[in-house]
Amino acid sequence: MDKKEDFLVEGYLFITEEDAMLARDEKQKIEYLEKRMNYENARSVLSVYEKMTETKMFQTPVGLAYLNQLRLFLTEHLDGDFTIPYITVPSIYKREIRQNSAVVAPKVIYGKKKKTSAKEISIKSSLLLSIFLILLVIAMFIITIQGENANILNYKTVLINKYATWEQELSDREEAVKLKERELNIVTE
Numbered sequence: 001m002d003k004k005e006d007f008l009v010e011g012y013l014f015i016t017e018e019d020a021m022l023a024r025d026e027k028q029k030i031e032y033l034e035k036r037m038n039y040e041n042a043r044s045v046l047s048v049y050e051k052m053t054e055t056k057m058f059q060t061p062v063g064l065a066y067l068n069q070l071r072l073f074l075t076e077h078l079d080g081d082f083t084i085p086y087i088t089v090p091s092i093y094k095r096e097i098r099q100n101s102a103v104v105a106p107k108v109i110y111g112k113k114k115k116t117s118a119k120e121i122s123i124k125s126s127l128l129l130s131i132f133l134i135l136l137v138i139a140m141f142i143i144t145i146q147g148e149n150a151n152i153l154n155y156k157t158v159l160i161n162k163y164a165t166w167e168q169e170l171s172d173r174e175e176a177v178k179l180k181e182r183e184l185n186i187v188t189e
Helices: 017-036 040-056 061-077 116-144 154-186
Strands: none
Touching: 017 061, 040 061
């Protein structure tokens, strides 16, 4: 089934699927009413017509066309004593085509750029600044962890390594002094 045919009801081509479905429902209501309508009694047709206009039973051109047919019938078959209610049109018509149209392609405007508002610019700049600052903090942590100087993150390790080195140097010097004393036969008490 072609896409246009999905939106086509009783010769009307609807723009949205919802409107076409509503028109199909109204078509079924019309068929039901036509089977039960007594056109020989114009007053009963008038009461049904009044009820339909009061409840705004029809909203699409399919239903409104049916109401208009009934109104024409009533103007021809009723005496001047009755007032026939007007048909209320439930839509506002503009010259522009709706943007959510499935049948008509949306308008494309070339050469115009969307203007960015000050709020959008401030949000983007604050986001970029936040990302830059996060990267800067991560870089500082990496430099601090890999550095040889004592800092709050590695002070214990640096101090233990420093004292271990001093202890090793002292042990080596003490051993060298004892060796020299033996060579020179110096007795120390």
